[in-house]
Amino acid sequence: MTTLELNQVILHHLLMDYKHPFVTSHGKVEKKDFYIIEIIDDQGNAGFGETEAFTTPWYTEETTETTRIMLENHLIPMLLQTPVKHPNELGKLFHSIRRNQMAKAAIEGALWDLYAKKLGKPLFQVIGGEKPSIDVGVSIGIKPTDQELLETIEEKCLQGYQRVKLKVKKGEELRVLEKVRTAFPSLSLMIDANGAYSWADQERLLALDQFDLLMIEQPFAQDDFVEHAKLQALLQTPICLDESIHTFNDLKTAIALQSCQIVNIKLSRVGGIQNAKDMHDYAKRRDMPLWCGGMLEAGIGRAHSLAIATLPQFTLPADTAGSAHYWERDIIYPEIKTEKGKIHLSQDPGIGYAVDYEALAYYRMEKRIHTRKK
Structure with missing residues (x-):
């Protein structure tokens, strides 16, 4: 195994407009303000990663700006100063940096892309993925009217998506679900309130059993494993944890x-x-179903998510809609497309998609270059 000789890390600061505002119980997201990480080796090969934090810390404590600070002040200097042979060494290299998972994931993703390209293999195969295509669902934000929501669901069903996730607002969910279930009685359906409920809402949550939901995602706060367990014992509908699961130990706690x-x-x-991968293997040994969630990614982050969704324990449809669901123009080509509710994995090396440098330049606000000291 040869050492990855890294010469440069480039941060491309991009601002992209979503085709449609995405509304959750925490607010509205209209633009994606983020960084593309480009890692270049001594032979000119490049790997790409994407930061996925939002501009405010509503989802996790990280933001676009905090990821930049962590990358430039800590992670990039450590990577350029310390030779690595394999991307799985980054966990040990970055061990002294607590949390900051999104910053770590972005730079690690770029290194995995570069590594797979040097092997001449698709990333999903390099990490142990087994599925040449994945089933995909779609996430629909809160809409201004019930009619607009029903029309959006119908549109996505006609496009072949195999599951619909609805963002819901506490106090509106029962009324909305009654309308949706009346219009779509057999739709594979789930809801997500991003931790907006508390134990005081248990009767409202128990009433959700009547709607035959695939799952209820993250009803309580991200650090409340105990009350999630109490609620799951009362609910027939499966609870899915999202914001609660940041680390391997979080997964162990949730299962225990x-x-x-x-x-x-x-x-x-x-x-x-x-x-x-480590969490996947642990969940598989304990027969815990997984699915790959989305973060309103641009094409590079979306391609990385596709790769992980090919691992065998990801048995439920992923939240990885095609590029056109979010963007007028993505930053990769060809764009990611869904066909009859599936996305077929590219067999090209690395993430399987080429970076559209014209689109990158069009969306770019700033370019920051870090070079390894000789």
């Missing part, structure tokens, strides 16, 4: 306490591909 029946794994939230 029976806080949920399903886990959502997002690469950025758990610190990258190696951590996701």
Whole structure:
């Protein structure tokens, strides 16, 4: 195994407009303000990663700006100063940096892309993925009217998505679900309130059993494993944990306490591909179903999520809709497309998609170059 000789890390600061605002119980997301990490080796090969934090810390404590600070002040200097042979060494290299999972995941993703390209193999095969295509669902934000929501669901069903996730607002969910279930009685359906409920809402949550939901995602706060376990014991509908699962120990805690029946794994939230693989293997040994969540990614982050979703314990449809669902123009080509509810994995080396440098330049606000000292 040869050492990865790294020469440069380039941060491309991009600002992209979503085709449609994405509304959750925490607010509205209209733009993606983020960084593309480009790692270049001594032979000119490049690997790409993407930061996925939002501009405010509503999802985790990280933001676009904190990821930049961590990358430039800590992670990039450590990577350029210390020779590595394999991306799985980054966990040990960055061990002294607590949490900051999204910053770590972005730079690790770029190194995995570079590593797979040097091997001449698709990333999903390099990490042990087994599925040449994955089933995909779609996440739909809160809409201004019920009619607009129903029309959006119908559109996505006609496009072949195999599961619909609805963002819901506490106090509106029962009324909305009654309308949706009346219009779509057999739809594979789940809801997500991003931790907006408390134990005082248990009767409202128990009433959700009537709607035959695939799962209820993250009803309580991200650090409340105990009350999730109490609620799951009362609910027939499976609880899925999302924001609660940041580390391997979080997953162990959730399984030990029976806080949920399903886990959502997002690469950025758990610190990258190696951590996701370790968590996948643990969940598989304990027969815990997984699915790959989305973070409103641009094409590079979306391609990384596709790769992890090919691991065998990811048995439920992923939140990885095609590029056109989010963007007028993505930053990769060809764009990621869904076909009859599936995305077929590219067999090209690395993430399987080429970076559209014209689009990168179009969206770019700033370019910051870090070079290894000789």
